[in-house]
Amino acid sequence: MQIGEAAEATGVSAKMIRHYEAIGLIPAADRRQSNYRDYGTADLHRLGFIRRARDLGFSIDEIRNLLHLWADRDRSSRDVKTLALAHVAELDAKIARLAEMRATLAHLAHCCDGDDRPDCPIIESLAGAAPLRHAH
Amino acid sequence: MQIGEAAEATGVSAKMIRHYEAIGLIPAADRRQSNYRDYGTADLHRLGFIRRARDLGFSIDEIRNLLHLWADRDRSSRDVKTLALAHVAELDAKIARLAEMRATLAHLAHCCDGDDRPDCPIIESLAGAAPLRHAH
């Protein structure tokens, strides 16, 4: 199976497959005589694993760890859970930051008439006329 | 006021102030004889505006628009509100994506015993044994 088919099958673009190989996330693919990369079912499995991990927002380094844990039949589920919960915490932190921005901005927008007149609490707040505040 | 003091006063790093100048977000600063950049209160104001906008997650291009709107005394508050609400929508989209990742992963972690045994639904899910699913 050449790289385009592998990309199609796994949802990882050919570009990214080559990239993952370049950074050592996946082993160098076998090559045909033509120098084309050649993928087997084990490779597809690994790429699918990576795609699903990326869909969950894991970074490349976290995925590297997950791949090691996957390959290690003797790992404890505790190790995996620890990694997963750490990532949940990262996600929570990101969500909290975005939610705070969202709340502040929505509050400002709510206070803005949004009509033809120039007076606008959003701009005023950005201009520093008053501290950024939002309802808690 | 030289760049370090301006950075200190506005919470925008000296690196970023130079960068904002390079990309035309702010006008080129005045120079002293020493070729050091020299900032006045209007500049500090603008940098503070930019920092607050960035704290709300606005992109550089959005900030460029906001600066124009700020400078335009005849703008309608509608224009500002439109921009702000568009950004609220972007934030909501990001939050929704992260929240879905979070829910899926938290569900998997919840189903994982996290003990010494190797059996782990998190890894199994990533490995594609079962479709990623989470409680709605």
Next chain:
DNA sequence: TATGCACCTTCCCATCATTGGAAGGTCAAG
């Protein structure tokens, strides 16, 4: 067989906002 087309290869560059660092100039205090 030749030609065309779809695919592959490597390599370089761009994104976005930010940081780091090197090499060198300026300024004030000791």
Next chain:
DNA sequence: CTTGACCTTCCAATGATGGGAAGGTGCATA
């Protein structure tokens, strides 16, 4: 006059991905 803190410009890296150029490969069809 030296030291150290500041400034200058320029180049490079981050993380994950995409775009594209220049050239090789494989297969079907005129």
